[in-house]
Amino acid sequence: MLLNSTFSLLRFGAVFSLLVFVHELGHFLVAKWRKVVVEEFGFGLPPRIWGKKIKGTIYSLNFVPIGGFVKLKGQDPEMAGFGDVDSFSVKSKKSRAAIILAGVFGNLLLAWLIFSFLFAVGNPSVSGKVVIEEVVSGSPAEAVGLQKGDTVLTIDGQEVGTTEDLIFRVKERAGRVTTLRVERDGQSLDFEVTPRSEPPVDEGPLGVKIALIDPQVNLVTHPFWQAPWYALVEIREILKDMVWGFGSMIARIFTQGRVPTEVTGVVGIKVLTDVAAAMGKRFFLQFIALLNLNLFIFNLLPIPALDGGRLLFVGLEVVLRRELDPKVERMANNISLAFLLLLSALVTIQDISRFW
Numbered sequence: 349m350l351l352n353s354t355f356s357l358l359r360f361g362a363v364f365s366l367l368v369f370v371h372e373l374g375h376f377l378v379a380k381w382r383k384v385v386v387e388e389f390g391f392g393l394p395p396r397i398w399g400k401k402i403k404g405t406i407y408s409l410n411f412v413p414i415g416g417f418v419k420l421k422g423q424d425p426e427m428a429g430f431g432d433v434d435s436f437s438v439k440s441k442k443s444r445a446a447i448i449l450a451g452v453f454g455n456l457l458l459a460w461l462i463f464s465f466l467f468a469v470g471n472p473s474v475s476g477k478v479v480i481e482e483v484v485s486g487s488p489a490e491a492v493g494l495q496k497g498d499t500v501l502t503i504d505g506q507e508v509g510t511t512e513d514l515i516f517r518v519k520e521r522a523g524r525v526t527t528l529r530v531e532r533d534g535q536s537l538d539f540e541v542t543p544r545s546e547p548p549v550d551e552g553p554l555g556v557k558i559a560l561i562d563p564q565v566n567l568v569t570h571p572f573w574q575a576p577w578y579a580l581v582e583i584r585e586i587l588k589d590m591v592w593g594f595g596s597m598i599a600r601i602f603t604q605g606r607v608p609t610e611v612t613g614v615v616g617i618k619v620l621t622d623v624a625a626a627m628g629k630r631f632f633l634q635f636i637a638l639l640n641l642n643l644f645i646f647n648l649l650p651i652p653a654l655d656g657g658r659l660l661f662v663g664l665e666v667v668l669r670r671e672l673d674p675k676v677e678r679m680a681n682n683i684s685l686a687f688l689l690l691l692s693a694l695v696t697i698q699d700i701s702r703f704w
Contacts, residue, residue, distance in 0.1 A: 356618075356621075356622055357618075359625060360617070360618045360621045360622075361413060361414050363621055363636060363639070364414055364415060364614075365391070365392075365413070365414055365415055365416065366458075366636070367455065367636075367639055367640060367643055368414075368415035368416050369391065369415075369416050370454045370457075370458045370640070371451040371454050371455055371647075372389070372416045372417060372418045372451065372454075373454055374450035374451045374452070374453055374454025374455075374457075375420070375447060375448075375450050375451045375454075376389050376418050377450065378446050378447045378450035379418070379420055379436070379450075382439055382443040382446065382447060384420055384422075384434060384435065384436050384439060384447065385405075385421035385422075385434045385435065386404075386405045386418060386419070386420060387405065387406065387419045387420065387421050388405065388406040388407075388408055388418070388419040389406070389407050389408070389416075389417075389418055389419075390406075390407075390408040390409075390416055390417045390418075390419070391408070391409055391410065391416045392409060392411065392412050392413045392414065392415065392416060393410050393411070393412035393414065393415060393416075393417070394410050394411065394412075396408050396410050397409045397410060420435075420436045420447070421434060421436060422435020422436045422438065423435075423436045423437070424678075441662050441665060441666060444662050445659060445662050448655050448658045448659050448662070449655070449659065451647065452643070452644045452647045452655055453644075455640040455641070455643045455647075456583075456640070456644045458636075458637070458640050459583060459637040459638075459640040459641050459644070460576070460579050460580065460583060462633050462636060462637040462640075463579035463583060463637055464575045464576040464579040465633070466575075466579075466630060466633060466634060466637075467568065467569065467570045467574075467575035467578045467579055467582070468570070468571075468572040469569070469630075470567030470568065470569045470630065471567065471568045471569070471582070471630070472565055472566070472567055472568075472628070472630045472631055472634060473565070473566045473567075473568055474510065474563050474564070474565055474566075475510055475563070475564060475566065476509070476561055476562045476563040476564055477499050477560070477561050477562050478499065478500045478508050478509070478510065478511055478513070478514050478558055478559075478560055479497065479498070479499050479500075479558065479559055479560075479561050480494060480495070480498045480499075480530075480556045480557070480558055481496065481557045481558060481559050482496060482556065482557040483495060483496055483555065483556055484551055484555035484556065484557075487551065487554065487555020488541050488542055488543060488544060488553070488554055488555055489541060489554045489555045489556045490555065491541075492539045493539060494528070494539055494554075494556065497532070498530040498531070498532050498537075499531040499532075500514055500528060500529075500530050500558070501529045501530060501531055501536065502527075502528070502529045503517045503518065503526060503527070503528055503529075504517070504521070504526055505527075510560060511558050511559070511560050512589075514558060515552070515558075516589050516592065516593070518543045518552070518553050518554055519543070519552075519553060520592060521543055522543045522553050523542065523543070523544075523545045524542065524543075525540055525541075525542050526540070526541055526542065526543060527539070527540055528540075528541060541554065567630075583641065586638070586641055587641060587644075587645065590641060590642065591645060594646070594649070598649075617639070620635065621635065651684045651687075651688065652677070652680040652681045652683070652684040652685075653681050653684040653688055654684075654688075657680070657681070657684060661677055
């Protein structure tokens with residue numbers, strides 16, 4: 349039991365470190381390309397165990413063996429070298445934007461490589477029958493006559509093969525009349541229903557609980573020279589769903605004052621890592637690719653402590669045609685970092701109560 353738990357933690361640490369390493373490697377490579385001094389490229393988090401300086405950069409191993417970091421000269425106004433010709437702060441807006449974006453595009457590239465490989469050897473896809481297990485009293489589903497045991501076939505003509513298919517497509521159509529085709533006692537029936545834009549807590553837009561029955565695993569395979577293209581198509585569809593999901597999540601945080609139940613943090617990701625690993629190598633690789641895409645979207649959010657926020661400040665300089673006050677940027681970073689830490693704590697508490 350102890351051995352299994354230790355291996356599980358090491359596996360999670362390796363996955364998390366891979367995501368962060370690829371992200372920071374993107375910043376590192378483009379910073380070097382744009383002739384910005386990289387003062388340190390660290391694996392793990394301080395305190396430092398070992399470090400070696402090579403061509404102006406300290407390559408270090410640190411005590412906490414998770415993640416990593418890149419320290420650029422002049423990135424922080426309080427750091428030595430701010431304003432020097434080889435510092436981040438004096439580079440052109442294009443160069444700074446490229447360095448900022450390089451991290452998330454490192455994660456995007458890794459996801460594309462993984463999906464390209466999976467489509468060449470067989471990308472796993474689970475599908476089955478999406479069945480309504482419960483209809484909430486007073487919900488839109490009850491109002492139009494949907495019943496327990498109905499199998500959802502299509503939504504506005506689009507086939508439904510997974511619970512995620514139904515959830516995302518219903519949310520996309522919130523506030524609009526939507527046609528659900530279901531199978532009941534061997535007959536196909538159509539129901540016109542309007543999903544709620546702001547459903548009650550713990551109820552979805554339709555007011556139903558659903559389950560996937562008779563799941564089947566299918567391997568989607570393409571010739572290796574076509575696999576990279578199909579990987580791009582898959583990533584495009586996944587990112588569309590993720591963007592919508594992140595937008596919906598943020599809206600509910602501010603409108604409902606609570607963390608949505610589908611949001612998960614480090615604890616939840618560790619549990620999901622174990623689940624994905626237990627499902628087999630292909631599912632595990634697919635899970636790593638999805639984590640990279642989540643990190644890609646999350647880091648592009650226009651929050652000052654994230655890459656998207658840093659990019660926002662560069663954009664403001666373009667619009668205002670002047671440099672921003674470093675103190676304002678630092679204050680915005682500190683406030684947003686405090687918000688992210690608070691959100692992380694709330695998500696962790698929710699994860700612990702959910703999984704233990």
